[in-house]
Amino acid sequence: MEKQINFKPIRESYLPYGRQWIDDEDINAVVEVLKGDYLTTGPYISKFEQEIAQYVGAKYAVAFSNGTAALHGACYAAGIEEGDEVITTPMTFAASANCVLYQGGVPVFADINEKTYNIDPNEIERKITNKTKAIIPVDFTGQPVHLERIMEIAQKHNLVVIEDAAHALAASYKGRKIGSISDMTMFSFHPVKHITSGEGGIITTNNKEFYEKLLQFRSHGITREKDQLMEYHGPWYYEMQFLGYNYRMTDIQAALGISQLKKLDKFVQLRRKYVQIYNGAFEEMDEINTPHQHHDGESSWHLYIIRLNLDKLTGSRKEIFEALQQQNIGVNVHYIPVHFQPYYRQLGYKKGICPIAEKLYEEIITLPLFPAMSEEDVYDVIQAVKRTINYYKK
Structure with missing residues (x-):
């Protein structure tokens, strides 16, 4: 049975997962x-x-x-x-x-x-x-x-x-x-x-x-x-x-x-800064895994994805996703594995061919990350995630 929950929005306006910054x-x-x-x-x-x-x-x-x-x-x-x-x-x-x-x-x-x-x-x-x-x-x-x-x-x-x-x-x-x-x-x-x-x-x-x-x-x-x-x-x-x-x-x-x-380097600097804030806020939480950086590469952080440890939570990914949306946090999921799409299924691709990717898909949520966010926006996201995870904690 899904827990019926009604979170009050943490913020008045909806924060999308990404958007442009035009001046x-x-x-x-x-x-x-x-x-x-x-x-x-x-x-x-x-x-x-x-x-x-x-x-x-x-x-x-x-x-x-x-x-x-x-x-x-x-x-x-x-x-x-x-x-x-x-x-x-x-x-x-x-x-x-x-x-x-x-x-x-x-x-x-x-x-x-x-x-x-x-x-x-x-x-x-x-x-x-x-x-x-x-x-x-x-x-x-x-x-x-x-x-x-x-x-x-x-x-x-x-x-x-x-x-x-x-x-x-x-x-x-x-x-x-x-x-x-x-x-x-x-x-x-x-x-x-x-x-x-x-x-x-x-x-x-x-x-x-x-x-x-x-x-x-x-x-x-x-x-x-x-x-x-x-x-x-x-x-x-x-x-x-x-x-x-x-x-x-x-x-x-x-x-x-x-x-x-001309603004690319500034934009990426802000993305990296916000990622550090997210990582710092979430690293102590056993219920979620933060992204892992490959030591040979430096990411430009287009997306920030958390992976849920669902065995430590009473809620499903769908419930957690919806709870975050209720709080005006525009979360998303990247991506549905391509071979799950009906068109690819018609071509003969079957579920089960990429088990690691398929399991990952069941457990991930994309949090807002873009340079036009303010630090205050970042802390709103953190507050909403912590509040939701604590509610669904085992």
Whole structure:
């Protein structure tokens, strides 16, 4: 029997789990574009690409309309075709696997590491077959995956590594910024991420061939580059050489992204500060586990996830989740394992293939974490969590 409970809200207004932080400088940057000559494809896109590439230490960057489109482009550039297998984690948003399906490939789910919640390199190796073409590791919550080991596996088996770093802009691995290590790395600029361009995504790479394929893919498969043309009719001439998509970012979005990028380090500093406050408040509580930092990587903390020790609690995860929402704390759950989704079930994926990820899903709650929170907001969350856990304590 569920305990009927009615918690009074700890705060008057609802605190979401994440939201953007837009200031006048950002607004002015967008207005400037609106007053100018180009709204869609103009000079701001390449400026944004250059600045992101420079920030992460990559040679090239190609901006897309969103992170999913960017992943689709990366799968195309990697040569994923009908029947090719690509190994990824189930503990992610559906896009990390869907991008493989778009190319006619087959997503293969490998289980996660019990401590970091990231894909387990040993599980990746176990899942490799002669059909495997690529690996899409996900830097879950902003915590870098074990890149050294994953790159070794990829080199040994001649696989392409497309790192889904939607959560990990400004994170680093062994002193190197995420975005400079994998064959291709995707960042997302959705409003809950580290910086936003409204919607938007980007691929960084050091590989010129991937770079050129990505540019053409996002623009209908069309090129105007003279050295790439089959024929040449004159300065107006262009060629569609393969079936691409219209996945371009707009100058409006890029201008917002450029303005936001100036504040990235400040934003991440605040995220890290709030995480320390959370960790300090929760470390003595046996009923919950706080996130575990991998010693080789420095997380940029997109999400803060607590794991419930349900055997020490009288309430279910659902009850605890609802009790926190009643107190105006906008908790969430990241993620429902991708292979649990009805569409994937129809494709023949079954529950039970990734037991560690599946158990984790039953026990986690995402707490609010974003730079526009105040310290007072952080302490409201802590108070609500403690109050709820104490109520449901065995």
